[in-house]
Amino acid sequence: MSTLPLIVVEDLAKTFVLHNADSASIPVFERLSLEVSPGECVVLAGESGVGKSTLMRSIYGNYLPTQGSVRVLHDGAYVDITQALPHQVLDVRRRTLGYVSQFLRVIPRISTLQLIMEPLLENGVSTEEAQDRAETLLSALRLPRAHWELPPATFSGGEQQRVNIARSFIRNYPVMLLDEPTASLDAENRAIVVTLIQQALARGAAMIGIFHDHDVRDAVATRLFGVSEFKAAA
Amino acid sequence: MDADVMTRPQAASGMTQAAPLLRVTDLTKSYGHVVGCRNVSFELRPGEVLGIVGESGSGKTTLLNAISGKLPPSAGKVEFDTSRFGLTDIYGLNEPDRRRMQREEWGFVHQNPRDGLRMRVSGGANVAEPLMNLGNRHYGQMRAATIEWLERVELDTRRIDDKPRNFSGGMQQRIQVARNLIHGPRLVFMDEPTGGLDVSVQARLLDLLRELVRDLGLAVIIVTHDMAVARLMADRLIVMKNGFVVETGLTDQVLDDPQHPYSQLLVSSVLQI
Numbered sequence: 001m002s003t004l005p006l007i008v009v010e011d012l013a014k015t016f017v018l019h020n021a022d023s024a025s026i027p028v029f030e031r032l033s034l035e036v037s038p039g040e041c042v043v044l045a046g047e048s049g050v051g052k053s054t055l056m057r058s059i060y061g062n063y064l065p066t067q068g069s070v071r072v073l074h075d076g077a078y079v080d081i082t083q084a085l086p087h088q089v090l091d092v093r094r095r096t097l098g099y100v101s102q103f104l105r106v107i108p109r110i111s112t113l114q115l116i117m118e119p120l121l122e123n124g125v126s127t128e129e130a131q132d133r134a135e136t137l138l139s140a141l142r143l144p145r146a147h148w149e150l151p152p153a154t155f156s157g158g159e160q161q162r163v164n165i166a167r168s169f170i171r172n173y174p175v176m177l178l179d180e181p182t183a184s185l186d187a188e189n190r191a192i193v194v195t196l197i198q199q200a201l202a203r204g205a206a207m208i209g210i211f212h213d214h215d216v217r218d219a220v221a222t223r224l225f226g227v228s229e230f231k232a233a234a
Numbered sequence: 235m236d237a238d239v240m241t242r243p244q245a246a247s248g249m250t251q252a253a254p255l256l257r258v259t260d261l262t263k264s265y266g267h268v269v270g271c272r273n274v275s276f277e278l279r280p281g282e283v284l285g286i287v288g289e290s291g292s293g294k295t296t297l298l299n300a301i302s303g304k305l306p307p308s309a310g311k312v313e314f315d316t317s318r319f320g321l322t323d324i325y326g327l328n329e330p331d332r333r334r335m336q337r338e339e340w341g342f343v344h345q346n347p348r349d350g351l352r353m354r355v356s357g358g359a360n361v362a363e364p365l366m367n368l369g370n371r372h373y374g375q376m377r378a379a380t381i382e383w384l385e386r387v388e389l390d391t392r393r394i395d396d397k398p399r400n401f402s403g404g405m406q407q408r409i410q411v412a413r414n415l416i417h418g419p420r421l422v423f424m425d426e427p428t429g430g431l432d433v434s435v436q437a438r439l440l441d442l443l444r445e446l447v448r449d450l451g452l453a454v455i456i457v458t459h460d461m462a463v464a465r466l467m468a469d470r471l472i473v474m475k476n477g478f479v480v481e482t483g484l485t486d487q488v489l490d491d492p493q494h495p496y497s498q499l500l501v502s503s504v505l506q507i
Contacts, residue, residue, distance in 0.1 A: 019495030020502065061484060063491040086470035086484040087279055107466060109441055 004073055005035040006175050006206035007059065012068035013232065014051070014058055027232030028054045032068070034225060038174075038204040041197065043211055043221040046228040052210045055227060056177050058082075059208065060099050061089045072097055072175055094122055098173035100181040104152060104160040112155075112163055113138070113148045119171045137166045141192060157184040169196050176200065178209035182216050194219045253315060255280045255421060255453050256301070261310035263300045269477040270296030274310070276472065276482065280420065283447060283454045285468030285485065287461065287500070293477040294457045295425060301455065302423045303336055314339075314421070337367050341414030345426035347406035350413070351398045357409045358384070358394035364417040383412040387442060404435035408442070415446065422447075424456040428463060440466055461504050465489055473497045 013030035017023060028051040036042050044052040057063040059070050061081045071078040074096045081089060081097075093099075106115055113134055120130035138148060141162040147155065152163045161184050168176065178197070182190045190213065197220045201207065208225075211217040254277040263270040271293040278284055286294045299305035301312050303324050315321045316335050324332055344350040351360050361383055362376045370376055384391045387408040398406050407427065414422060427443065428436040444467060447454055458464055464471055464485060471488045473481040473496065481494040492498045 016491075017493075019498050057490070062486050064483070064487055064493060087282055089484055090469055107441075107444070109437065 003037065005037045006073045007034070007036040007208065008069075008071040008078065009034040009059065010069050010071075012055075012058060012070065013066045014054055014063065015066045015232065029227060029230040030067075030232040032227070032230040034208075036175075036206040036208060038206055039201050040222045041201055041207040041209055041220050042223050042225050043209050043217050045224045045226050050228045050231065052227050053179055056099070056179050056208065056210065060093070060097065060177055062099075094119075096174050098168045098171060098176045100164055100168045100176070100178045102161075102180045102183050104164045106152065106163075106167075108153055109151050111149050112143070112152050115152070115163065116166045116170055119167060123171065133170055134166070137170055140196075141166055142189065158186065158189065161185055162189065165193055165196070169200070172200070172203060172205070174205055176205055176207045178207060178211075180210050180212060182211065182213055190216055253321065254278060254313075255282075255315050256455075257311075257313040257321065258301055259311045259313070261297070261300055261307050261312065263296050263305060263307045269293070271300065271474070271477045274472075274479050276479075278421070278453055278455065280453055281451045283452075283456065283467055283469045285464040285471045286455065286457045286474060287459065287464050287471055288474035289459060289500070292474040294459075294474055296477075297474065298423055298425055298455065298457045302340065302342055303332055337364065338417065339420050341417075341419040341422040343407075343410055343414050343422065343424040343427045345429040347398065347403065347410045350410040351406060353398050355397070356395045357389070357398055357401060360398060360409055361412045361416055364413060368417055379416060380412075383416045384409075386446070387412045402435075404431050404439060407431065407439055411439075411443065411446070415450070415452075418450075419452070421453045421455070424454060426458055426460075427456065428460075429458075443467065461489060461501065473500065 010033050012032040014028045016026040016028065018026070032055065034042065044055065046052055054063060058065045059081065065082050068082070070081040072081055072092055074092045079088060079092055081092065084092070113131065116134040116138065117127070117130040120133065121127065143159060143162050147159065152160050155163065161181070165181055182193050185193065194216055197207065201220070209220065211220070256278040259275050261274040262272045274297055276284070286297060288294050296305065300307045303312070306325055311323050312325065313321050313323050314335070317339060318335070324335070327335065342350065352363070358377070358380050362380045365376050365379060380394065381391050384394060389405060389408050393401070398409060401409065428439050431439060440463065446452070447467070454467070456467055468485045470483060471485050472479050473488060473494065475496045481488060481492065481497045488497060489501055492501050
């Protein structure tokens with residue numbers, strides 16, 4: 001297996017400029033560098049508002065960094081997410097880079113099972129296999145079978161969270177970003193998610209995570225990374 | 235103003251570039267002194283869905299019409315990878331060749347179904363007409379294809395002989411969608427395709443469009459002022475204001491971290507429910 005880091009963040013800076021609020025400038029971080037290798041789970045540390053989620057979103061290409069680069073190993077070559085064209089970023093997200101947020105943001109009106117199969121179907125997996133894997137994962141996450149054919153909009157917070165997790169973990173992404181994936185789960189479900197994370201790490205995935213729950217953090221973190229050390233001067 | 239354009243760098247590392255399906259270069263359309271759109275450049279790849287957003291009067295529809303061969307530009311080029319001539323400036327083609335290319339390789343879904351349908355002939359005939367225009371003369375085959383497409387857009391096939399005016403707005407729009415996809419186009423233009431519909435009808439039509447676009451691997455250019463439609467349908471966005479492109483990028487990046495003052499205003503103006 002390759003021992004190259006799967007994520008290389010270099011000299012990254014992010015400042016929000018709010019043009020419609022007197023061009024208020026909100027610096028978040030600067031000169032931030034970070035490498036994550038296969039099997040590593042780097043947990044972002046720092047108090048609320050320090051920019052942990054902003055860093056995650058900058059790595060995912062959801063936010064546009066002000067400076068620096070975010071390279072992700074994709075098909076054996078590094079792709080700089082901050083420079084790549086939209087279709088390239090989408091291809092990296094489809095096959096290499098997964099993201100679990102705290103919130104389920106999906107197309108409304110589509111059944112839970114279909115939502116979870118979708119990432120597999122997009123990658124050319126057959127319908128039968130996709131359904132099989134989706135059902136296995138939903139069972140493992142103990143989502144009641146009666147819910148599978150329903151769209152998740154009316155589910156409880158914890159149920160939506162598990163749909164979210166299933167949607168990301170069904171693909172064996174080489175790189176995963178986890179933004180509080182266990183935030184609204186009870187202890188038993190947290191333990192199931194911890195197992196999923198540990199299995200992915202054993203497989204050689206590289207992860208960056210935000211976990212407020214100390215038990216989860218201690219169970220999966222291979223290293224802590226203090227985002228506040230890179231706090232940009234206001 | 236041009237220096238103000240917020241765009242992601244065009245360079246890319248580690249990936250090869252396939253030939254574009256469509257290439258628009260420095261496209262400008264003025265009406266006398268009034269600028270419709272100015273210096274618009276972009277490329278579209280096969281299977282890519284591009285959203286053009288902006289408020290009314292921002293030049294979205296002018297741009298769409300100029301790209302789709304309906305409105306000759308004042309300056310600039312629109313090149314399409316035609317099956318007969320390869321990548322060709324569509325306004326450099328003679329009129330019959332251009333019309334043939336539009337018929338064979340493009341679709342255009344209008345906001346108002348009346349603009350895209352022939353109201354005096356049946357819904358079924360509307361759907362079948364593109365096949366006839368392409369030289370198909372086998373009635374049985376065309377009828378079978380029409381029924382298949384009416385089913386795909388979830389219309390009652392027993393109503394195949396009803397006139398469009400006897401269908402509801404949402405159903406008329408489905409007929410229009412079928413009419414524009416039946417001949418297997420590679421590029422489909424959509425001008426506010428869900429614009430005039432009730433929200434519940436709009437939602438179902440959007441689901442259908444999204445599914446068809448994905449299943450058929452269509453390249454689409456969709457004009458909308460509705461950010462929710464843009465998020466649902468588009469891979470990437472062009473934000474227009476006063477005829478200029480002020481920002482381009484990946485859809486979720488433009489909507490979640492807009493850079494240009496106008497994009498920020500546009501995104502922050504969306505009401506949350």
